[in-house]
Amino acid sequence: MYLYDGIDQRLVDERVAQFRDQTRRFLAGKLSEDDFKALRLRNGLYIQRYAPMLRIAIPYGLLSSTQLRKLADLARRYDRGYGHFSTRQNLQLNWPRLEDVPEMLAELATVQMHAIQTSGNCVRNVTTDQFAGVAADEIVDSFVWCELIRQWSTFNPEFSYLPRKFKIAVNGAAADRAATFVHDIGLHAQKDAAGEIGFRVIVGGGLGRTPIVGQIVREFLPWRHLLTYLDAILRVYNRHGRRDNINKARIKILVKERGIERFREEVETEWAHLRDGPATLIEEEVRRVEGRFTRPAYAALADVALPQQGPFAAWHRRNVHAHKRPGYAAVTLSLKKTGVPPGDLTADQMDAVAGLAERYSFGELRVTHEQNLVFADVRQDALEALWRELRALGLATPNIGLLTNIISCPGGDFCSLANAKSIPVAEAIQRCFDDLDYLHDIGELDLNISGCMNACGHHHVGHIGILGVDKNGEEWYQIEIGGNQAPAALGRVIGPAFARAEVPDVIERLIETYLEQRDSDAERFVDVVQRIGIEPFKTRVYGHPDQRRQHRRRSLAAA
């Protein structure tokens, strides 16, 4: 954890007081609905379908046991006893009362938490690899750089009213586990020939209604220049990003309209004035931030032999990950048990997990963008004991990387933007694939569901992506295949949408096609789609082209 100093704490406290006053003025009729909206959103407060929703920031997904207990406490006292972990590594409470939110924020501040900039047209919570600091392929500890960016973005006076939301991801390892090519800015740490740390800067990626893979704006940016270069990009965007149409306001549209060459030229021209200015990072600051992170006191241990068979071995294969220290492992707690909405955790489970983190992983845990939790520093000789305890809590489903580890937005059950429900679709698919041996045989498969084209469930980069669409007031589901998170690839729609009840059967046919076509167990679903294209999958789902025309007619008639 990054531990606040007095100034960090005071800023968060001052924010609580500011929002308390804004809420007071709104309730007194002194702030209009529209103006208050712009202010409450940047404090994480939405007005949803049935009630307000509060999105609490979990900076770069890192959380302490103490903080998780506070979240449990808030979920119990101000909500309905559960919370939802989002793909942005945050926690959403779905039923608070607007009047209570200032007090909830004040309570969060007591454990160095907040809801700052979890929504609104500003720089959002910066995200990263859930294995930061423990991965064997680490180049830098991305948490340190995320915290530097968190501070730069927090209440940034120039960039608080951007054309649209702005999402930054940092990846500190050789493999990209932070989806850097589908963010407004992606930063990929590297070392140059002299061993100096820097970042590949990727800009203009994003999902949503216009999915675009980002482009490299600068191949290597020495670390000292990180913040001034971000200033330059944000300034070009703040001044020239479109504000006339909310659907064209993201930076990806600006980059696309200008072309990467011209955009780069504008950024570099801007940066020429900012470069080496006072916002240039200094060694002392990087060291200071590094020094404020708690570090696990590892014991000198040897690796333990892998379990061979049985349910513990099955869980170990899927949910236990390599660690850079011998004798340690990282563990994913699956929040994807069939029958539980993906990413949901009850207050009692939160308390129990907080206790387990203390006993097994130095009192810290991480939230993943796949909506699971990670204990990053578990002794290998304690894995079996941990597994037993997790199993008792329903958090040991051995499905990480498999089809049932579904990423899903809250969908039409909660969200007022959604066109269709997501959670029941996820559950129906999980029920259809409940045979663990079959699931393992299918192998690695990312299945992502979004309830509308805003794509909170990242359906474009799922190997199978499902999108809820509205046709004349009815819920339909469009299916894409061939998307991938890294290297980033966007899925292609296989054809006309389906009714909800048809979706599991369609997934089943896609899987059958894959199993018939794959070269070997090592060839994943997405590899097969990329090798043979979507046509064989389409044929299996819709029949041959002449049959397809009939299907279309039926669908149209039904719609």
Next chain:
Amino acid sequence: MATLIKDGSIVDEASPPPDLVVIEASDDPGALAATLDRIKAIAVRFPAFGDGRGYSIARLLRERYGYRGELRAVGEVARDHLYFMAQCGFDAFELRAGEDPQEALAAFNDFGDGYQATVARPQPLFRRR
């Protein structure tokens, strides 16, 4: 008649100064660069509550072009913007209709410090920590 906050106090102004130069959010402040030493007061217009282009314009005028005269925020200027506007180099604030000027005065103390380098605090917090 407009209500202004200037030099930490509330001022009622019958009409804007005759030599006030008005910049729109879409304008390039660089166009004024050559004549800035002859300008006494510039107003930057904020066309909407959530339109933040004026913040960048203010920093450019102060930091890049060295403008030292009055820099006035006009248009959709509410209590909740004032702290950030002041950080970006504005020193006069023409409040939109309906804003309570007494409440607005308190806005300048919303935060005691900030992380970034700004016009008001040219050294970022990390060089002062």
